[in-house]
Amino acid sequence: MPMKIAKLTFALLTILFLVAPLIAILPLAFTSSVILTYPIPSWSLRWFEELFFADAWRRAIINSLIIGTGTTLLATVLGTAASLGLRNRLFFFRGSMRTLFLLPMVVPAVVLGVGMQVLLARFGLINSYAGVIIAHTVVAIPFVVVSVTGALAGIDERVELAAQSLGAAPVTVFRRVTLPLAMPGVLSGAVLAFATSLDEVVLTLFVAGPNQRTLARQMFSSIRENISPAIAAAAFLFIAATILIGLVVVLSRSMLERRTRPAAS
Amino acid sequence: MAEFIKFDRITKFYGPLCVVENLDLSIAKGEFVSLLGPSGSGKTTLLMMLAGFEQATSGKILLDGAAINDVPTHKRDMGVVFQSYALFPHMTVGENIAFPLQMRGIDKAETAARVKQALDMVQLSTLADRRPSQLSGGQQQRVALARALVFEPRVVLMDEPLGALDKQLREQMQLDIRELHRRLGLTIVFVTHDQSEALTMSDRVAVFNKGKIEQIGTPRQVYDEPATRFVAEFIGETNLVEGVVEAIEGREATVRLPNGAQIVSAVSDGVAAGQGVYLSIRPERIDLAEARGAARNVLETEVTDSVYQGDHLRVQLQNEAYPLIAKLGRRSREFAPGTKVFAAFSAGDCRVIAP
Numbered sequence: 001m002p003m004k005i006a007k008l009t010f011a012l013l014t015i016l017f018l019v020a021p022l023i024a025i026l027p028l029a030f031t032s033s034v035i036l037t038y039p040i041p042s043w044s045l046r047w048f049e050e051l052f053f054a055d056a057w058r059r060a061i062i063n064s065l066i067i068g069t070g071t072t073l074l075a076t077v078l079g080t081a082a083s084l085g086l087r088n089r090l091f092f093f094r095g096s097m098r099t100l101f102l103l104p105m106v107v108p109a110v111v112l113g114v115g116m117q118v119l120l121a122r123f124g125l126i127n128s129y130a131g132v133i134i135a136h137t138v139v140a141i142p143f144v145v146v147s148v149t150g151a152l153a154g155i156d157e158r159v160e161l162a163a164q165s166l167g168a169a170p171v172t173v174f175r176r177v178t179l180p181l182a183m184p185g186v187l188s189g190a191v192l193a194f195a196t197s198l199d200e201v202v203l204t205l206f207v208a209g210p211n212q213r214t215l216a217r218q219m220f221s222s223i224r225e226n227i228s229p230a231i232a233a234a235a236f237l238f239i240a241a242t243i244l245i246g247l248v249v250v251l252s253r254s255m256l257e258r259r260t261r262p263a264a265s
Numbered sequence: 266m267a268e269f270i271k272f273d274r275i276t277k278f279y280g281p282l283c284v285v286e287n288l289d290l291s292i293a294k295g296e297f298v299s300l301l302g303p304s305g306s307g308k309t310t311l312l313m314m315l316a317g318f319e320q321a322t323s324g325k326i327l328l329d330g331a332a333i334n335d336v337p338t339h340k341r342d343m344g345v346v347f348q349s350y351a352l353f354p355h356m357t358v359g360e361n362i363a364f365p366l367q368m369r370g371i372d373k374a375e376t377a378a379r380v381k382q383a384l385d386m387v388q389l390s391t392l393a394d395r396r397p398s399q400l401s402g403g404q405q406q407r408v409a410l411a412r413a414l415v416f417e418p419r420v421v422l423m424d425e426p427l428g429a430l431d432k433q434l435r436e437q438m439q440l441d442i443r444e445l446h447r448r449l450g451l452t453i454v455f456v457t458h459d460q461s462e463a464l465t466m467s468d469r470v471a472v473f474n475k476g477k478i479e480q481i482g483t484p485r486q487v488y489d490e491p492a493t494r495f496v497a498e499f500i501g502e503t504n505l506v507e508g509v510v511e512a513i514e515g516r517e518a519t520v521r522l523p524n525g526a527q528i529v530s531a532v533s534d535g536v537a538a539g540q541g542v543y544l545s546i547r548p549e550r551i552d553l554a555e556a557r558g559a560a561r562n563v564l565e566t567e568v569t570d571s572v573y574q575g576d577h578l579r580v581q582l583q584n585e586a587y588p589l590i591a592k593l594g595r596r597s598r599e600f601a602p603g604t605k606v607f608a609a610f611s612a613g614d615c616r617v618i619a620p
Contacts, residue, residue, distance in 0.1 A: 158347045164337075164338040165317075165341070166368060167339050168364075169339050
């Protein structure tokens with residue numbers, strides 16, 4: 001029994017450790033004060049107003065949505081294609097290739113950022129939406145690859161062989177069998193890609209111009225210029241959006257999985 | 266016999282490993298042929314090459330006279346049934362069976378009719394809207410069977426389709442598949458490592474060992490007239506006794522055993538007098554008696570053990586040179602260990618096998 005209590009306490013402390021920063025910032029989103037600090041004099045939604053109506057913040061939100069959507073599409077398509085390619089047993093450098101795809105996860109973002117800036121400048125893509133989307137895609141692809149590879153590994157190869165033998169050309173096998181079965185993984189990958197793009201700051205600092213300022217980037221600079229509680233409001237928005245997306249994914253995944261693998265009755 | 270499927274000098278390497286070696290095999294239209302062998306003998310690889318999942322390293326595969334080596338799987342028109350069922354988990358039973366018909370552009374009304382007919386055939390009409398994972402193993406395999414037959418393929422390939430089922434269900438499915446084969450006139454190539462399954466179901470059995478066919482023939486031929494030691498041991502149980510051929514007269518050979526006993530045995534071509542050979546004696550063909558009878562072959566032995574096994578009595582025998590096993594009908598009397606007995610069998614009940 002004491003062991004049980006100790007375990008429980010430890011778990012609670014760990015959770016607290018993880019969410020303490022959130023608990024610290026979130027109430028400040030509803031402060032009426034003009035500075036980002038406790039104590040809160042009275043509750044107000046004025047910083048949400050600021051967020052949606054001040055030009056800089058509104059543009060940042062829109063930019064984040066544009067770049068996030070672009071990154072999600074590009075990273076999901078490329079990452080899924082990469083995962084499919086990595087599945088080929090005859091592929092000689094499969095192991096090293098997979099590591100290569102996961103590299104952006106571990107390479108310091110600053111290093112990537114410098115390289116990206118040099119490269120994109122050469123192609124005239126610096127300070128453009130396309131440039132930022134490309135940069136974000138590079139760091140988002142590993143998440144898609146990991147997630148889709150996992151989903152593909154769960155597919156019995158014989159199911160695809162059976163589809164072939166029943167008269168389905170390779171493209172049809174992919175469309176009717178492989179993709180639907182890998183869908184939960186593709187979906188998670190897409191969400192992770194969107195989330196990655198949403199909170200990416202370092203690469204954005206290197207490649208984005210003033211017109212591509214994302215929400216994360218805007219928070220980063222405004223915390224240096226003026227410590228306005230709008231940052232807390234933006235953080236609240238971030239977290240709310242993340243939880244919402246997470247819920248959508250969990251729900252749709254469980255729906256997909258119920259369709260493919262219902263519990264034995 | 267018309268050749269419908271023909272493997273012409275097929276060789277298959279996986280890297281340096283030769284899994285099928287210079288293999289010839291012809292299968293007639295409407296025939297049920299089993300590829301029987303231990304795992305790693307090349308039987309599944311051969312089936313996978315016929316389905317188009319694997320490419321032969323050399324040699325030709327002909328279907329109805331035309332080489333199909335370069336025809337992709339989806340154009341081969343062969344129904345494949347896997348041991349793992351390989352149903353589409355995201356489709357209902359009905360959608361699974363409709364899949365090959367949709368691939369062939371068959372209209373909705375006819376598809377629906379044929380799916381229903383196929384479900385009736387495997388007695389699953391009520392389960393069309395279930396997902397595969399809601400079915401038992403046996404039901405799933407029936408769906409897989411219906412899916413492989415519904416588009417009337419030219420050949421049906423089965424890769425150990427009953428291996429995952431329990432014994433009773435397996436035996437029922439064996440009879441069901443045999444019945445379908447007869448009723449629909451299907452050409453079936455069936456891979457199995459279970460010899461009794463192969464004997465039960467097939468018109469002909471091809472016994473595989475190390476990438477080669479050791480023997481091909483009717484179930485009766487491969488059981489009663491094993492051509493090699495491997496076939497004799499792999500199919501059923503047998504007593505193998507070493508000996509030397511003394512004389513050959515027509516289809517019979519006289520063989521001298523190490524303890525001096527002389528046995529007259531059936532023999533096939535390719536064995537010469539003076540040659541060291543194996544004698545294969547099926548345990549159920551041996552009779553035991555305490556007095557020397559009138560049988561042509563009689564061996565003096567002693568009972569070492571006797572086990573009652575329900576449908577037969579299994580008696581272990583030993584003499585100075587070799588052990589023997591006899592399976593006696595359940596009406597037989599018991600033999601106590603230590604009893605001196607005479608093991609008797611006719612010339613047709615044993616067989617000379619070249620080593």
